[in-house]
Structures are given as structure tokens and as C-alpha cells.
Amino acid sequence: MAESLRHCCDDFLHYLQVERRYSPRTLDSYRRTLSKFCQWAAENQLLTLTDIDNRYVEQWLGAQHRQGKKPRTLAQQMSTLRSAFHYFVKQKWLAVDPTEGVTTPKLNKPLPKNFDVDQINQLLQLDSDDPLVIRDQAMMEVLYGGGLRLSELIALNLTDIDQHSAVAQVTGKGNKSRLVPLGQAAVAAIERWLPLRSAWASDDEQAIFISQRGRRISQRSVQQRLSQAGVKYGLNANVHPHKLRHSFATHMLESSGDLRAVQELLGHANLTTTQVYTHLDFQHLAEVYDQAHPRAKRQHKDDKGNG
Numbered sequence: 001m002a003e004s005l006r007h008c009c010d011d012f013l014h015y016l017q018v019e020r021r022y023s024p025r026t027l028d029s030y031r032r033t034l035s036k037f038c039q040w041a042a043e044n045q046l047l048t049l050t051d052i053d054n055r056y057v058e059q060w061l062g063a064q065h066r067q068g069k070k071p072r073t074l075a076q077q078m079s080t081l082r083s084a085f086h087y088f089v090k091q092k093w094l095a096v097d098p099t100e101g102v103t104t105p106k107l108n109k110p111l112p113k114n115f116d117v118d119q120i121n122q123l124l125q126l127d128s129d130d131p132l133v134i135r136d137q138a139m140m141e142v143l144y145g146g147g148l149r150l151s152e153l154i155a156l157n158l159t160d161i162d163q164h165s166a167v168a169q170v171t172g173k174g175n176k177s178r179l180v181p182l183g184q185a186a187v188a189a190i191e192r193w194l195p196l197r198s199a200w201a202s203d204d205e206q207a208i209f210i211s212q213r214g215r216r217i218s219q220r221s222v223q224q225r226l227s228q229a230g231v232k233y234g235l236n237a238n239v240h241p242h243k244l245r246h247s248f249a250t251h252m253l254e255s256s257g258d259l260r261a262v263q264e265l266l267g268h269a270n271l272t273t274t275q276v277y278t279h280l281d282f283q284h285l286a287e288v289y290d291q292a293h294p295r296a297k298r299q300h301k302d303d304k305g306n307g
Contacts, residue, residue: 003049003093005041009034011091012084033080036064049088053098057081061102071104078104114247115235120144123233124185131196132212136225138189139209143241145186146170147248147266150219150241157206163187172267180265 016022040060082099089097126137152170160169166187168180200214207216230239252262
């Protein structure tokens with residue numbers, strides 16, 4: 001006997017509430033989506049589970065899109081339908097899941113946030129003899145100076161830094177190594193930190209950045225210390241390691257325009273990963289375009305002809 005679509009949806013919601021113990025708020029979200037789907041199905045004479053196939057799921061999604069639903073909402077609704085129909089198949093009420101192969105509009109990934117150069121200068125000013133502050137400043141200089149990931153910063157050993165050449169040997173994702181220029185400011189910060197490090201470090205500890213306990217500093221500690229630095233220096237933004245990496249990439253790309261060089265510096269396997277930074281400052285890119293492109297000169301109203 002063909003199962004009623006609405007009855008099956010009610011059974012699924014009961015399952016989420018009793019067995020999965022979903023929160024009331026999450027259940028309400030599932031209920032709203034399934035109610036809309038059942039109503040649309042009834043209006044189209046689709047009353048049983050077996051009436052629903054792939055094309056009807058796509059039609060419903062299209063109807064939601066025409067009503068002005070945003071990609072994120074459509075993705076959430078589709079996730080609800082997939083969960084429900086997966087449950088129906090598991091209950092053997094359906095042989096084939098009609099949501100398989102149905103795609104939703106891709107969500108635009110939020111662009112990385114970055115500091116401007118003035119904020120970086122504000123953050124990296126040195127005004128303390130506190131060993132912890134000096135260490136933290138050195139970590140931030142290295143993160144920004146070389147565009148390092150947090151995990152790469154933590155993994156740095158004493159033998160990885162060539163202070164004379166201002167270059168670091170960095171081990172990134174997939175255990176791949178690359179040479180990264182750090183810049184003189186980062187090297188100077190490291191040189192200021194190293195004599196203080198020796199007072200804490202255990203004899204066998206090779207990490208450049210260590211905690212007061214004498215061992216390699218943890219990722220969590222770095223995150224906390226940088227967040228505190230942001231408050232201390234009055235930045236109206238959260239300071240975290242990846243934000244310094246984003247800032248490095250943005251500033252390098254804005255100044256050089258060399259996407260492949262920035263890709264190498266960041267240790268990105270694919271150029272498409274680096275390309276996100278080309279969208280960070282459209283106003284800057286538009287100004288460069290207006291100044292550089294031979295056909296970008298825009299006429300002022302006074303320059304336009306009357307015809």
C-alpha cells in the first residue's frame with residue numbers, strides 16, 4: 001500500500017523528537033520545510049511517497065527559488081528533504097531516494113577578513129620588556145611576515161630559521177616543505193625573543209616558540225595570546241593567526257599582482273585556493289583598472305557629446 005507523504009513526514013518528525021532528541025528549534029525548522037513541501041505536493045496531486053521522483057523535487061526547489069529564497073535557505077531546505085527521504089528509504093517505504101542527484105545553488109563562501117596596513121603596524125608595535133609580549137610579537141611578525149598557517153608556526157624549530165637570509169623552512173599540509181621569506185622585521189623580532197627563550201626552554205626542546213613551561217607552545221595558547229593582543233592594542237577586530245595569514249596574502253597580492261608567487265608563498269596546492277584573495281578589495285582593483293587599462297577612462301558629463 002502506498003504510504004501517505006504527510007503521514008510519513010509526521011513519522012519522521014516524531015523520530016527526530018523521540019529517538020534523536022532534536023531541539024525544539026531544529027524540529028520547528030524541519031517541520032516548516034516539510035509542511036511547505038507537503039502542501040506543494042498536494043497542490044500538484046502528489047499525495048503518496050511513490051508519487052515523488054527526482055523531477056518533482058527539482059520542481060519544488062525551483063518554485064522556492066522563484067519565491068526569492070536565498071541559496072543558504074534552499075540548501076537548508078534541501079538538507080531537510082534529504083534527511084527525510086533517507087529515512088523513508090531506510091524504513092523501506094521507498095526503494096529509491098528521489099533527492100539523489102538534485103543540486104542546490106552553490107553558496108558564496110564568505111571572503112576572508114584582513115587587517116589594513118595601519119592596523120598591522122598598530123598591532124606589531126613593540127612597547128614592552130615582558131618576555132611573553134616579546135614572544136607574542138615575534139609570533140605575529142612571523143605569521144604576517146611569512147603568511148604561515150598556525151600549525152606551521154607551532155612546528156618551527158630553531159634549525160628551520162636562517163636569520164642571515166631571513167628565510168624559514170616550513171612544513172605545511174601533506175608534510176610538504178617550502179622555503180618562505182620572513183622579512184627583516186620578523187627576523188629582528190625572533191632575535192629579540194631567542195635570548196629570553198633560553199631561560200624557559202628545556203635542554204632538548206627544539207621549538208622556537210615555547211610556553212613558560214619550556215615546551216612547544218600549543219595552538220590554543222597562540223590563539224588566546226593573539227586575541228589578548230588585539231584587545232591590548234585597541235583593535236576593533238578579533239586577532240587570530242589565520243587573519244594575519246589573510247592579511248599577508250592580500251597585501252602581497254595588492255602590491256605585486258603576482259597570483260602564482262603568492263600561491264607559492266602560501267603553500268597552496270591549487271591556484272583556485274589563492275584566487276579568493278583577488279576578490280578581497282574590489283575597490284582597490286577597480287582603481288588600478290581605471291588607471292591602467294587604455295579603455296577604462298570614463299568620460300565626465302561635461303566631456304560627453306550632446307548626440
